[in-house]
Structures are given as C-alpha cells and as structure tokens.
Amino acid sequence: MEDLVTRLLDGNLNAVPRILTLLEKGDPQADDIMQRIAANTTGAHRIGITGPPGAGKSTLVEAMTAELRKQDLTVGVLVVDPSSPFTGGAILGDRVRMRDHFLDPGVFIRSMATRGASGGLSAIAPSAMRVLDAAGVDVIIVETAGVGQTELDIMHTVDSVVVVVVPEAGDAIQTMKAGLLEIADVFVVNKADRPGAKRMANDLETTVHLGSRDMDWWTIPVLQTEGIRNKGVTELVEAVGRHHETLRDAGRLEARRAEQRRSEFHAALRERLLDRLTRAEHSDALAEILHQVETGQLPPITAATHVLQNPNLLK
Amino acid sequence: MEDLVTRLLDGNLNAVPRILTLLEKGDPQADDIMQRIAANTTGAHRIGITGPPGAGKSTLVEAMTAELRKQDLTVGVLVVDPSSPFTGGAILGDRVRMRDHFLDPGVFIRSMATRGASGGLSAIAPSAMRVLDAAGVDVIIVETAGVGQTELDIMHTVDSVVVVVVPEAGDAIQTMKAGLLEIADVFVVNKADRPGAKRMANDLETTVHLGSRDMDWWTIPVLQTEGIRNKGVTELVEAVGRHHETLRDAGRLEARRAEQRRSEFHAALRERLLDRLTRAEHSDALAEILHQVETGQLPPITAATHVLQNPNLLK
Secondary structure (H helix, E strand, O other): OOOHHHHHHOOOOHHHHHHHHHHHOOOHOOOOOHHHHHHHHHOOEEEEEEEEOOOOOHHHHHHHHHHHHHOOOOEEEEEEOOOOOOEEHHHHHHOOOHHHHHHOOOOOEEEEEEEEOOOOOOHHHHHHHHHHHOOOEEEEEEEOOOEEEEEHHOOOOEEEEEEEEEEOOOOHHHHOOOOOOOOOOOEEEEEEEEEHHHHHHHHHHHHHHHHOEEOOOOOOOOEEEEEHOOEHHHHHHHHHHHHHHHHOOOOHHHHHHHHHHHHHHHHHHHHHHHHHHHHHOOOOOOOHHHHHHHHOOOOHHHHHHHHHHHHHHHH | HHHHHHHHHHHHHHHHHHHHHHHHHHHHHHHHHHHHHHHOOOEEEEEEEEOOOOOOOHHHHHHHHHHHHOOOOOOEEEEOOOOOOOOHHHHHHHHHHHHOOOOOEEEEEEEEOOOOOOOOHHHHHHHHHHHHOOOOOOEEEEEEOOOOHHEEEEHHOOEEEEEEEEOOOOHHHHHHHHOOOOOOOOOEEEOOOOOHHHHHHHHHHHHHHHHHOOOEOOOOOEEEEEEEHHEHHHHHHHHHHHHHHHHHOOHHHHHHHHHHHHHHHHHHHHHHHHHHHHHHHHHOOHHHHHHHHHOOOHHHHHHHHHHHHHHHHHH
16 A cells, blocks of 8 residues: 555556545545645546536547647546446447547546436545545546436536536526536537527526626636537637636645535545444344334334434444 | 314315425424325326426426316326425416416315425425325326436336437437436326437337336337427326236235335435534534534544444434
C-alpha cells in the first residue's frame, strides 16, 4: 500500500485502478490511502457533465477530452452510471470515439456503476476524483448518466457543472424538475442542428436570468453544440475553463471546495449508514422482528421505529 | 384521532387526507394510526404503474380509473413523483381527464411529492396504500413518475406491476437498465399508433420469455394501448385483474404480501436513519468535525467512518 501511494503521488496513473477498486469494495485500506493523500487533492479542475438520458453527454465528453489533450492537459474521465450493470472497462466498449484515447497515457478513463445499489457511488466518485487529483491529472471530467439523487450529489462535488439538454419537448422541463437548473454553471443545447435548438437556447437563457441564478461574478452561458461533428466544443472547453478561472479570481474556489467536502462527507455518512443497515438485515438480530412484519403482526413503519429506538439491533 | 380511525374504518374517505398529511409530516400519531388499522389493510388490489417519463402513464391511469368505475369498483389513485415540487392537489390540475373523477365519491386521488428529498416517499406511499385499503377502497393504483430507487421500492409493495413504455428508440433499453424488466407483471406498449409499436411489443415478448421471467403460474402479457383514445384499456384492466386472481389462486398472494411488508419495513428504516442523519447535521455535535472536513484537515470519508464509530454524534 505504501508503494501504491508513493507511485500515485509520483504521478503514476498505473496506481489509480487498484486504489479505485479498493474504494469500490469499501476496503478499509482505501480510508488510509485517502488520509495519506488528503493534502494533495486540490490541484485539478473538476468538471461535471450531467443531463437527461440521450442528450449526447458521452460524445461531448469525448470531444472535450480531445480538445483538452490538444492543449497538453492531462485528463481523467469518470463515467458514473448507477443504473448500469457494467463496471470497470466494460461499458466503454460502446464508446467508439473514446477508444482513440485508450492508448494515450495522458488520459485515464474509468466507468463506475452499481446495479441496484442505493447510491454508493455518491461517496466513491468524489474519492475517485481525489485519487486522480493526487496523481497530478489537470482536468477531471465526471459524466453522470442519469438525473437521480446520486447524480445530483456528485455534481455538488465538482467545480464547474455543465448541464446538457437536447432540443426536445419535455427535456427542459425534465431538467428543471430534476433540479439541474439550480446547479448549472454552463448550459449546453447539444444536437443543435435539430429544429428548435435556437429557441430552446433562448428559452433557457430567459429562464436562467429570470430565476436570477446569475451571480455578480458569473453569467451562466447557454451554448449550442453538435458533439458528434465537434461543433462548439472549443467554445465549451473555453467557457468551462473561464468559469474555473473566474471562481478562483473571485476568491470563491475555496468556498466551493469547502461545500464540496461537506457534500462528500454527507454522502459518505449516508451511504455507510445504509451499508450498516444492509448488513444488519442479513444478521439474526432482526429475524424475529422481520417475521412479525412479514406475517402482518407488526406494521412495517412501527417496526422501523422500534429498531431505531434499539440501535443495538443494527450492530 | 380516535374519531379519525373510526371514520376511516367505517369507509369514510373524508378521513383519508388528514391521515396522509400526518404520515407525510412524520407525525408520531401516524404510527399509532397505522398500528390501529394494521388488521384491516389487506383487502384491496394494489396496482403499480411505472415506466420512463413521457410514456403516457397518467393518461392510462385515468382511463383505467374510468373502466374500473364502470365495474362499480371504488378506486384510490396515488401519484408519486419524487422530483416534483408539487404535492397535495396542485399537480393534478394538469391532469385534465382526471378532473372527471373529482366529484365522484368512489374515486380518491392524491399526489405525493417531495422536491429533492432522498426518497421519504418509499416509506410513506405504502402506508398511504394501507390507509386507503382500511377505508375499503377496492383497487389502489400507484403511479410513479420516474424510474429511480424510490419508484422501484414502491413497486415492491404492490400486487401487480404494470410497466409502460412507448415505441421509441432507447425506451426499452432505459427500462431494462432501470431494472423494470425484472419486476413487470404486465407490459404495456402505449401510444401504439406510433411506428414500431408492434415490433417493440414482439421484442419485449421475446426478451421477457428469453429472460425466463415467466413463471409456471403466470405468463407476462405484452399489451398494446392508446391511452388517449381509450384503446386497449379494457384489456389492460382485465389482464391486471386476471393477474390478481391468479396470484390468489396460486396461493401466492400471501407470499407476495409478506415480501411487500418486508420491503416496506426496509424502506421505512432506511428513511428514518437518513432523517436522523439530517437532523444531526443541524445540531452542534457535528460542528467541529464538519469544520475539519470543510477546511480539508480531515478527508470526508474518514470523517464518516469516525462518526459511525461514535454513534452518539448522531443523537
């Protein structure tokens, strides 16, 4: 483990996968590693990309990665898809364009997924960002595939949030309902060759400004892109970079980092509580109570109150 | 409260809204009420309707309600939308056809939503079903608006799960990724006038049978409907009714009810743990730890471990 940390802090990306696997397994060694690298995890620019399914996020991330590489920046990409049964490298097989980067030592790609788990990723993904940061990666892009709580949690741990939508009826409304309007630093209308793109961009701009989400130090831009044709990608990378600089110049990066750490702590605590609960369910301690619940002698909600009043049942 | 329970058990639906409000508020009286009515909460047929956004679930539920009323059955409808900012009656204003039922004393409609909450509804919705059941409602339809964990949890507490999709690229894949294939008792391809509907129905049938989800006592039907034109709705109501009868005849209803109660208990326990965590965050006990986390002195994940080892911090 000592060796693993040394290699990581030396900038050896080969050390990353094993550490991420320890994190994903919930191995106690991962805690130690996180503590050892704590002082070295604030250098990278963390970008989050989110939006409804089908918005073309993957293609955009791939195009952004290529653009950042042109600027000689190293890039870490985490693809977080809580609903996918695939983890590790599997899902990336679908990402044809990303294959261009597979042999590039300046790009690290990892897919993180847990089928049916109740959001363990909202604690693991931020730690994974710290690991990449400690390895000296310049830019970390976290792409989340959905619009659930896990994805929102993760977006609270990045510096710049890019929300991607497509010009389709319902997409904007779904985005707002999912609470994405409140967290976007940059809006992207992707697949901008489709009818209604300009209109949607205008509507979004009006909504953002009406909602007074603009701050005195940052005006949320609404960009139009065609990820698949590489159109507007340079502008997107530039806008996100400008957001990061502005955060720093306005003296707000430290405040945002403090918020990030708080979000990360909350997510980790919540997930470990749930983990403890899951383990307790497999123990004998709850058996009698569960039996009474299943046979209808004890209302489920009353049983829950009882267990909380006797926390030893959860040990 | 005594009076409220008496009225409820007398079949007075007017008692329902106040009890649901107590439940939503997490009022301890709600626990008492649930315990008082526990013996009277197994009569109704509980139907769950789920599927991706835009599948036309609301329209189908409205058409099913009308069909069930024709058969002189009383109907309770719970619309669960965790991402919606609206609760109570508000959202129902959008549901034009549902207005027909507003003055019908044989129909009870309630919209349940919590903006940004981490799923409190997976414990409340099943309790709400029990309340409607205790009032003597014949059929309870729970419509969930999304495909997240909360919605899956709720589907584990109904007798018959209807999964609605539309013939659109990606819809079926999204459905499978969300784990809906595993829980459907009846599949519906809605908006069946659209191109590709028949093909999608065939594909779904193949997938369901290939995945050997068919049981020896039930073959999962794949129906085609046009909710908006009322086409196929009679067949849908018939199929769901047949599922319920088959469950009962096969002696499987009791087993399913036991599973439901177990799911309900797990959801309630999980949510109360999270609730306790949220309250602790607002207390002074965690202040010093949070400060260390925010300033980067303590890695968030390490802080979480520390708190779990000292559960008094959560009191």
